[in-house]
Amino acid sequence: MHFSSRSGQYCLCGLAAALLIVPTIAIGCGGGAVSSSTTTTITITNPYALAYKSLAWGATVTVSFPASCEITITTTGQPDYTPNAYYLAPASGSDTVVAHTAVTNTALTVISYASMIKPSLQGSTVTLNDCPTKASSTTATNMGAIGYLISGTAMFNPFEMNGTTPAVADNGSYTFTDGTGTMQTAYFLDQCNSHSSGTTWHAHGNPNCVTSQVDTSTGPSHIIGIALDGFPIYGGRDINGNVISVSQLDTCNGITSATPEFPGGAYHYVLPIGVTTKYASINCYSGTVSTATMAEGSKRACNMKMMFAMLKQKQQNSKKTDATMVMPDGKVMRMGAM
Numbered sequence: 001m002h003f004s005s006r007s008g009q010y011c012l013c014g015l016a017a018a019l020l021i022v023p024t025i026a027i028g029c030g031g032g033a034v035s036s037s038t039t040t041t042i043t044i045t046n047p048y049a050l051a052y053k054s055l056a057w058g059a060t061v062t063v064s065f066p067a068s069c070e071i072t073i074t075t076t077g078q079p080d081y082t083p084n085a086y087y088l089a090p091a092s093g094s095d096t097v098v099a100h101t102a103v104t105n106t107a108l109t110v111i112s113y114a115s116m117i118k119p120s121l122q123g124s125t126v127t128l129n130d131c132p133t134k135a136s137s138t139t140a141t142n143m144g145a146i147g148y149l150i151s152g153t154a155m156f157n158p159f160e161m162n163g164t165t166p167a168v169a170d171n172g173s174y175t176f177t178d179g180t181g182t183m184q185t186a187y188f189l190d191q192c193n194s195h196s197s198g199t200t201w202h203a204h205g206n207p208n209c210v211t212s213q214v215d216t217s218t219g220p221s222h223i224i225g226i227a228l229d230g231f232p233i234y235g236g237r238d239i240n241g242n243v244i245s246v247s248q249l250d251t252c253n254g255i256t257s258a259t260p261e262f263p264g265g266a267y268h269y270v271l272p273i274g275v276t277t278k279y280a281s282i283n284c285y286s287g288t289v290s291t292a293t294m295a296e297g298s299k300r301a302c303n304m305k306m307m308f309a310m311l312k313q314k315q316q317n318s319k320k321t322d323a324t325m326v327m328p329d330g331k332v333m334r335m336g337a338m
Contacts, residue, residue, distance in 0.1 A: 048230065049130045051261040055223055056214055060152030069131035071226070075152045077121035079194070079201050081209045083113050086186035087195060088172055101188055103170040104162065110174060110186050122199045124154075126296060129288075132230030134267065138252055138284040139229075142294040144301035145200065146282055147233055149225035151210045153194065154202040154300055155233060158281040161302045167204035168193055169276040193280070200300040205280035206271040211235035220260050227269055228297055229287030234259065236273035244270050246277075252284040 052071055057063055058080030064072045088108035091097045095109040111117065126148065143163065145154040160167045172188045189195050193205035203210070207224070214222040221235035231254070236244050239258040249255050249270055256267045269282050 046131050047262065047266070048132060048232065051223060051232065052130055052226060054261075055150050058151045058213075061148070061150070065130070066127070069129055070127055071130040072125065072127045073148045073226070074125045075123050075148065075154075077123040077152075077200060078118065079153045079209070080151045081192075081213075083117075083192075083194070083201075084185075084187065084190055085114070086110055086112055086178075086184050087117060087190070088174060088186050088188040089196075098176070098186075099172040099174040099188075101170045101172045103165050104160065106170075106172075106188075108172050108174070108188055110176070117196045117201075120199060121196065121201055124200075124300065126228075126293070128226060128228060128293070129230040130226070132267075132287045134286055135229075135288045138286055139289055139294075140284050141282055142298045142301075144197070144299060145202065145228070145297035146285075147225050147227035149203070149207065149210050149233070150213070150223075151207070153207075153210075154200050154297075155225055155227070156197075156202045156204050156281065156300075157283055158204055158278045159283075160204075166276060166278050166280055168280045197300060197302040202300070203281075205275065206236050206273050216241075221270075222260050223268075224271075227282060227285065227287070228293050229285040229289040231287050232261070232266075232268045233282070234268050234270050236271055239263075243273055246272055246275060246279045249279070250286065252286045253279055253282050254286045 046069065049065065049069070049071065052063070053065060055063075060076045060078050060080045062074050064074075066072055087110075088099060089111045091107040091109040097107040098110055099108045100106060101108065124145070126145075141157040143159070143161075144156065146157050147155040149155055156167075158166045158168070160170055167189055170188075173185055175183065175185045178184050187195075189204065192203065192207045192209035194201060194203040194207055194209070196202075210224050211221065214224060215235055215237070219237070219241045220239045221237040223232045224235060225233035227233055238244050239260070244255070246253075249272070253269050253271070254267055255270055256265055258265045259268060262268075267286065269286075271281060272279060
């Protein structure tokens with residue numbers, strides 16, 4: 001018998017430490033329910049699965065538990081919160097360069113979220129082990145998705161495409177007036193530490209657009225996602241609401257401590273608040289994770305081919321529209337499909 005966040009059904013084989021009495025149904029892990037005139041007592045032994053099925057999953061993501069120790073996450077690729085109207089993306093060809101990133105000096109141009117980014121976002125389905133165990137050694141996180149958030153978006157490791165520069169430190173922004181006369185600020189990485197890889201909306205650090213959905217400004221952090229190795233991902237506050245420092249975490253940004261979901265303590269990952277180093281996100285897995293799972297996550301990595309295709313489309317659209325933005329020097333730039 002399976003659980004879906006939409007239907008309210010449960011797969012109770014090996015979940016959390018509790019006992020349930022289920023009349024008239026006999027249940028086997030991985031099998032279907034059969035009619036019975038007896039009452040079956042089911043022992044629930046997996047606290048992580050119980051916590052995950054109780055999460056406040058957003059409207060752009062669905063979860064199911066197809067078997068004991070398995071959670072399947074299906075996303076639309078779009079965040080369940082409203083992103084900014086404009087973003088900065090790597091410039092290509094004849095694109096107008098309006099800013100550069102702070103560390104790698106990447107040239108950036110302005111693009112529209114609604115007309116360019118949103119249509120390119122792709123959903124994904126992944127099945128993870130929700131009975132996580134610590135491995136004998138850590139595994140470096142892959143590029144691309146290293147986990148998924150309750151917002152229906154991916155979590156990436158801290159690095160940009162070169163694999164060494166922390167993304168949250170390599171930002172850029174540009175303020176302009178759009179064609180309607182409205183002042184706009186476009187970011188490469190927005191105030192939620194998020195942007196698009198060309199196909200996948202993701203965060204590189206503590207995403208306050210997600211944490212704010214389940215946390216207060218001073219209270220404890222709650223689960224906001226699941227890493228590919230099955231361990232939960234939290235914001236940056238402990239059970240007492242205190243800010244967690246990097247020095248309190250292990251090399252993978254993990255810690256064993258009490259949380260609202262695990263008052264007796266459990267291992268989990270932390271996304272520290274305000275950190276712009278390689279510890280802004282998870283840079284290694286403490287748990288067991290398969291190469292196949294990491295390879296699937298890597299498919300969500302930054303897709304420059306898609307990025308440049310989007311920009312080429314913008315250039316083509318600019319010939320068909322009168323949408324413009326006013327540069328700070330007074331020049332008017334045709335934006336295209338804004």
